[in-house]
Amino acid sequence: NAGVTQTPKFQVLKTGQSMTLQCAQDMNHNSMYWYRQDPGMGLRLIYYSASEGTTDKGEVPNGYNVSRLNKREFSLRLESAAPSQTSVYFCASSEPKGMGSYNSPLHFGNGTRLTVT
Amino acid sequence: QKEVEQDPGPLSVPEGAIVSLNCTYSNSAFQYFMWYRQYSRKGPELLMYTYSSGNKEDGRFTAQVDKSSKYISLFIRDSQPSDSATYLCAMSAILTGGGNKLTFGTGTQLKVEL
Numbered sequence: 001n002a003g004v005t006q007t008p009k010f011q012v013l014k015t016g017q018s019m020t021l022q023c024a025q026d027m028n029h030n031s032m033y034w035y036r037q038d039p040g041m042g043l044r045l046i047y048y049s050a051s052e053g054t055t056d057k058g059e060v061p062n063g064y065n066v067s068r069l070n071k072r073e074f075s076l077r078l079e080s081a082a083p084s085q086t087s088v089y090f091c092a093s094s095e096p097k098g099m100g101s102y103n104s105p106l107h108f109g110n111g112t113r114l115t116v117t
Numbered sequence: 118q119k120e121v122e123q124d125p126g127p128l129s130v131p132e133g134a135i136v137s138l139n140c141t142y143s144n145s146a147f148q149y150f151m152w153y154r155q156y157s158r159k160g161p162e163l164l165m166y167t168y169s170s171g172n173k174e175d176g177r178f179t180a181q182v183d184k185s186s187k188y189i190s191l192f193i194r195d196s197q198p199s200d201s202a203t204y205l206c207a208m209s210a211i212l213t214g215g216g217n218k219l220t221f222g223t224g225t226q227l228k229v230e231l
Contacts (some may be wrong), residue, residue: 005171040223041223042121042123042220042221042222042224043161043205044221045219047196049126090161092160105166106153111160
């Protein structure tokens with residue numbers, strides 16, 4: 001029972017390079033999310049997908065794009081990486097329970113540690 | 118001012134101690150309150166989930182919500198070295214335009230020593 005799987009686990013990029021962070025969940029959840037976690041800032045929502053075929057901006061979307069490839073997969077793309085994007089990126093999924101997806105427990109992957117030099 | 122304030126610690130306690138972790142918040146619209154536990158190099162996992170003011174107990178863990186004071190707490194009884202982790206509070210509000218907003222605290226790092 002894998003849950004939420006993120007690849008890669010670690011990545012080092014040079015400023016201006018691009019990359020895609022991959023996320024897949026096997027819990028048949030409808031909603032998926034991308035967060036970044038920085039010291040002193042907590043978890044901040046970058047983008048989310050309430051259901052297959054929809055995506056919406058979160059709190060800090062600038063510099064990122066997302067694709068909800070199918071119900072299982074939600075990718076995050078950095079088109080031109082900047083040092084400010086050095087962070088730990090977490091993908092999460094949830095199943096809406098009545099009040100909506102934000103009030104459902106989030107199931108997180110183990111993160112991608114990205115360094116941009 | 119952040120909507121959710123949480124003391125980052127680190128907090129170090131001896132095994133068997135009672136631990137109190139706290140968050141304060143400023144947004145009166147928050148209705149749902151959660152505690153997540155995050156081990157080093159892992160993603161957060163849900164520990165406790167509460168809706169109303171009062172206490173909710175689950176084994177050695179008790180979550181307490183005081184909406185009048187905008188203050189939530191997580192108590193850990195008989196703390197164990199395996200409880201060493203970062204504890205994140207999280208709160209959600211229903212938005213007037215529909216949808217929900219989930220806000221995390223910055224996390225408190227706890228170390229339980231033998």
